[in-house]
Amino acid sequence: MSISVKNLSKHYDKQKAVDAINFEAKPGRILGFLGPNGAGKSTTMRMLTGYLEPTAGEIEISGKNILSQAIDAKRHIGYLPENTPLYSDMYVKEFLSFIGDAYNLPNLSVRVEEVIKKVGLTPEQHKKIGMLSKGYRQRVGLAQAIIHNPDVLILDEPTSGLDPNQLVDIRALIKELGKDKTVVISTHIMQEVEAICDDIIIISKGKIVANNSLEGIKKAHQNSSLEDIFRKLTA
Numbered sequence: 734m735s736i737s738v739k740n741l742s743k744h745y746d747k748q749k750a751v752d753a754i755n756f757e758a759k760p761g762r763i764l765g766f767l768g769p770n771g772a773g774k775s776t777t778m779r780m781l782t783g784y785l786e787p788t789a790g791e792i793e794i795s796g797k798n799i800l801s802q803a804i805d806a807k808r809h810i811g812y813l814p815e816n817t818p819l820y821s822d823m824y825v826k827e828f829l830s831f832i833g834d835a836y837n838l839p840n841l842s843v844r845v846e847e848v849i850k851k852v853g854l855t856p857e858q859h860k861k862i863g864m865l866s867k868g869y870r871q872r873v874g875l876a877q878a879i880i881h882n883p884d885v886l887i888l889d890e891p892t893s894g895l896d897p898n899q900l901v902d903i904r905a906l907i908k909e910l911g912k913d914k915t916v917v918i919s920t921h922i923m924q925e926v927e928a929i930c931d932d933i934i935i936i937s938k939g940k941i942v943a944n945n946s947l948e949g950i951k952k953a954h955q956n957s958s959l960e961d962i963f964r965k966l967t968a
């Protein structure tokens with residue numbers, strides 16, 4: 734299993750933002766992590782990537798414990814945080830080289846060229862990040878997430894704020910990247926889930942209320958629309 738989560742909790746004072754959740758994510762599949770605002774999605778993502786320490790529970794990434802084997806585990810993870818934090822004064826290549834350097838990658842200039850091509854940044858590769866459209870900035874975010882060729886990709890609301898054309902392009906790119914990786918993507922856009930996810934977890938008030946394949950969850954709810962299922966389980 735690429736991601737294994739056992740009894741994971743995060744409490745902020747008395748509030749249980751994430752409350753004893755268990756799940757697994759498999760290679761070659763895209764897992765949609767859904768839930769209403771404040772359900773605990775970002776908190777879970779931050780714990781998966783080792784940015785936030787759990788109150789309780791265990792996380793293994795490609796068999797490595799995220800706390801006790803942090804460096805090994807993090808080598809396997811690519812992370813695109815919510816709102817895509819980037820250095821807007823840096824040039825695209827300069828930024829990707831900077832990130833690759835932090836991973837100590839060999840043949841860095843070749844690798845930077847490869848990821849630029851892979852995420853479709855070639856026409857904009859000589860620009861400063863601050864000059865790019867939101868869609869292209871998202872491609873830079875994805876490029877930095879995959880530069881060290883991780884087998885697990887964690888993407889926190891990767892398409893928020895994109896126009897319909899960019900949305901389609903970025904979803905296609907995520908689907909392509911997901912072919913040989915384990916991808917977890919948080920979203921509250923149901924069409925996104927239909928378009929790219931294989932499996933679904935719905936979280937509400939810190940607890941998992943559904944964990945199934947896309948087909949499985951629809952079957953279990955008499956082929957209702959995902960929107961109806963979401964509302965029924967999280968209202």
Ligand SMILES: Nc1ncnc2c1ncn2[C@@H]1O[C@H](COP(=O)(O)OP(=O)(O)OP(=O)(O)O)[C@@H](O)[C@H]1O
Pocket residue numbers: 745750768769770771772773774775776777921
């Ligand atoms: N640093 C913090 N201190 C206190 N409470 C927090 C903190 N971060 C998150 N919370 C609370 O924990 C709960 C879960 O928040 P989280 O950001 O994980 O939800 P989310 O599902 O990602 O929501 P959204 O869809 O709005 O991004 C919320 O009630 C939030 O207010």
